[in-house]
Every structure is written in structure tokens, then in C-alpha cells.
Amino acid sequence: MRERAGLTAREAGELLNVNAARISSIEAGRFGVSADRVRVFAHSYGCSDEPYIEALAAMTAGRGRHWWDEYREALPSGLLDLAELEHHATAIRTAQVAHIPGLFQIVGYARPIFRQSIPKLSPPEIEHRVTHRIKRQGILFAANPVPYTAIIHEAALRMRFGGRDVTREQLEHVIEMSELDHVTVLAIAYEAGIFPGAGQTVLYAEGPVPPLDTVQLDAEHGSVFLHADLQLEKYRTFMTRFEAVALKESASRDLIHKIVNDL
Known part of the structure; x- marks a missing residue:
């Protein structure tokens, strides 16, 4: 989503009020995100594909041990x-x-x-x-x-x-x-x-x-x-x-x- 929006990690961090390192860590899967944060990211990146956004939000739950x-x-x-x-x-x-x-x-x-x-x-x-x-x-x-x-x-x-x-x-x-x-x-x-x-x-x-x-x-x-x-x-x-x-x-x-x- 960020790349399609034409944003660097630094620019995305400024937009979302987090540092670029945290953006990179989230994208690499080293930090988890909440469903609400996923929706905030999507809105900030101009993504309007609601089924895609909600599918991503749903993936934030139930990620325990298997x-x-x-x-x-x-x-x-x-x-x-x-x-x-x-x-x-x-x-x-x-x-x-x-x-x-x-x-x-x-x-x-x-x-x-x-x-x-x-x-x-x-x-x-x-x-x-x-x-x-x-x-x-x-x-x-x-x-x-x-x-x-x-x-x-x-x-x-x-x-x-x-x-x-x-x-x-x-x-x-x-x-x-x-x-x-x-x-x-x-x-x-x-x-x-x-x-x-x-x-x-x-x-x-x-x-x-x-x-x-x-x-x-x-x-x-x-x-x-x-x-x-x-x-x-x-x-x-x-x-x-x-x-x-x-x-x-x-x-x-x-x-x-x-x-x-x-x-």
C-alpha cells in the first residue's frame, strides 16, 4: 500500500506519526499491528479496497500458537x-x-x-x-x-x-x-x-x-x-x-x- 501511494518509509512515518524504523519493522513482520492500525494505514495510504482492508484487519486476530x-x-x-x-x-x-x-x-x-x-x-x-x-x-x-x-x-x-x-x-x-x-x-x-x-x-x-x-x-x-x-x-x-x-x-x-x- 505504501509503495503504491508513492511514499518512502520516512514519509509514511511522518504521516502516521511514527519513525521510519517502526514502519520498516511492521512491514517486515517484526512488530504486530492492531486491526484499527491497519485501517489507519490503509486510509493514510489512500487504499479504498474495503474487502482487502478488512481481510488484512481480520488477520491481526487469532495469531496464537499452532x-x-x-x-x-x-x-x-x-x-x-x-x-x-x-x-x-x-x-x-x-x-x-x-x-x-x-x-x-x-x-x-x-x-x-x-x-x-x-x-x-x-x-x-x-x-x-x-x-x-x-x-x-x-x-x-x-x-x-x-x-x-x-x-x-x-x-x-x-x-x-x-x-x-x-x-x-x-x-x-x-x-x-x-x-x-x-x-x-x-x-x-x-x-x-x-x-x-x-x-x-x-x-x-x-x-x-x-x-x-x-x-x-x-x-x-x-x-x-x-x-x-x-x-x-x-x-x-x-x-x-x-x-x-x-x-x-x-x-x-x-x-x-x-x-x-x-x-
């Missing part, structure tokens, strides 16, 4: 941020080419993935990551579960992480999850040919209003989070095009059944 805080000393901050992002999302879409989505993974499938991490993880570090991944899945079983769409390439469905038996169990779990009312599973068959973003893993988490959407990308050095307007617009288009080349839900389920039968 289950992922138990892992604060054991896991990289990016994994904690991902759990928090999913927890607060109003809807989630993911596109996967090489892996089954983390919110679907069973223990036997997740553990071999973490064993391949570079640098090598110790057994306790592996188990911390596995249990964290399984606990993230709680959002799909909550009283008001988040709507979740998973677009999975056939290559990911055929990867045998953990061996034949684990792969069969994993795919049967994906089929079971696909039958939940709030879960949509779409498969992209090899026959689809080229598709947008080949090789890239994307998670698109919708906020209460579009400006609060966030994109999470997986990288070897950890999670990357994107939230700039142009980035969000690009990945909205990406997800729409990715979904367009996927099979319909029933045909996707049939493909997964076929792969299970081939094991």
Missing part, C-alpha cells in the same frame, strides 16, 4: 510457513509432475523422499519432516476442510518411491482422497503431450481476497513464496492452463486405477 510451532527448532522456517499458509488458505490448488502432493502422501512414500535430501538428513531430522508432512494433512479432515484441487501428471503417478507395494498403497490412498467432496484429483496423461510449466511444482493458496493469494514453489534450497500482483496473475493463468490439459475427474480416477492394476 501445531507447527512445535517444529520451530527442528525444521526450516519455509516448512513452517507452508503449514501456516495452508492452514489459513480458503482454497488450494497444486500442480505436481514428479511427486504425489504432500497433502496426499503416506508415511512409506514420504520417508524415501526425505532420505534423498542434500545434504543428507539424520534419522531424527527425517522423522521430523515426515510427521510434519502428515500433520499438514489435517486441513483436509477439519470440520470445515479447505477445498483442494490436485493436478498430477502420470509421471508422478508411476514413480515407485518406496517400491511396488508402497506405490500401490499410495495410489489407492489418492483414489480414496479423490472421493471426498472437497477434494478434486485431475491427472495429466502422457498422451497429453506438452503442458505449461513442465517440471515445475506449484501450490496456489487462495486468501480471503485475491490480493492475499500466495504461490509456493519447491526448490532445492527450500520453499519460495510469491505474492506480487503480476506473479499471482501469471500463476493463476498457469493453473488454469494446467487444469485444461488434464483428464476429467472420472477419467483421472480410471487412469490411477489402471496404474494400480499394472503394478
Whole structure:
């Protein structure tokens, strides 16, 4: 908001009667703000998008401890941020080419993935990551579960992480999850040919209003989070095009059944 208003941190501080250092600390998330202060900032910056302002104001409440805080000393901050992002999302879409989505993974499938991490993880570090991944899945079983769409390439469905038996169990779990009312599973068959973003893993988490959407990308050095307007617009288009080349839900389920039968 400040940047769109064309104000420096110093100018904003003078306008709001606080010093520039405090403005920078608030923007960096080092200091909390009240709902009223959010509204004052928005008014001072000339923002008139009321749904956006009220969504930001609502985020100032209920920010106490959550289950992922138990892992604060054991896991990289990016994994904690991902759990928090999913927890607060109003809807989630993911596109996967090489892996089954983390919110679907069973223990036997997740553990071999973490064993391949570079640098090598110790057994306790592996188990911390596995249990964290399984606990993230709680959002799909909550009283008001988040709507979740998973677009999975056939290559990911055929990867045998953990061996034949684990792969069969994993795919049967994906089929079971696909039958939940709030879960949509779409498969992209090899026959689809080229598709947008080949090789890239994307998670698109919708906020209460579009400006609060966030994109999470997986990288070897950890999670990357994107939230700039142009980035969000690009990945909205990406997800729409990715979904367009996927099979319909029933045909996707049939493909997964076929792969299970081939094991």
C-alpha cells in the first residue's frame, strides 16, 4: 500500500506519526499491528479496497500458537510457513509432475523422499519432516476442510518411491482422497503431450481476497513464496492452463486405477 501511494518509509512515518524504523519493522513482520492500525494505514495510504482492508484487519486476530510451532527448532522456517499458509488458505490448488502432493502422501512414500535430501538428513531430522508432512494433512479432515484441487501428471503417478507395494498403497490412498467432496484429483496423461510449466511444482493458496493469494514453489534450497500482483496473475493463468490439459475427474480416477492394476 505504501509503495503504491508513492511514499518512502520516512514519509509514511511522518504521516502516521511514527519513525521510519517502526514502519520498516511492521512491514517486515517484526512488530504486530492492531486491526484499527491497519485501517489507519490503509486510509493514510489512500487504499479504498474495503474487502482487502478488512481481510488484512481480520488477520491481526487469532495469531496464537499452532501445531507447527512445535517444529520451530527442528525444521526450516519455509516448512513452517507452508503449514501456516495452508492452514489459513480458503482454497488450494497444486500442480505436481514428479511427486504425489504432500497433502496426499503416506508415511512409506514420504520417508524415501526425505532420505534423498542434500545434504543428507539424520534419522531424527527425517522423522521430523515426515510427521510434519502428515500433520499438514489435517486441513483436509477439519470440520470445515479447505477445498483442494490436485493436478498430477502420470509421471508422478508411476514413480515407485518406496517400491511396488508402497506405490500401490499410495495410489489407492489418492483414489480414496479423490472421493471426498472437497477434494478434486485431475491427472495429466502422457498422451497429453506438452503442458505449461513442465517440471515445475506449484501450490496456489487462495486468501480471503485475491490480493492475499500466495504461490509456493519447491526448490532445492527450500520453499519460495510469491505474492506480487503480476506473479499471482501469471500463476493463476498457469493453473488454469494446467487444469485444461488434464483428464476429467472420472477419467483421472480410471487412469490411477489402471496404474494400480499394472503394478
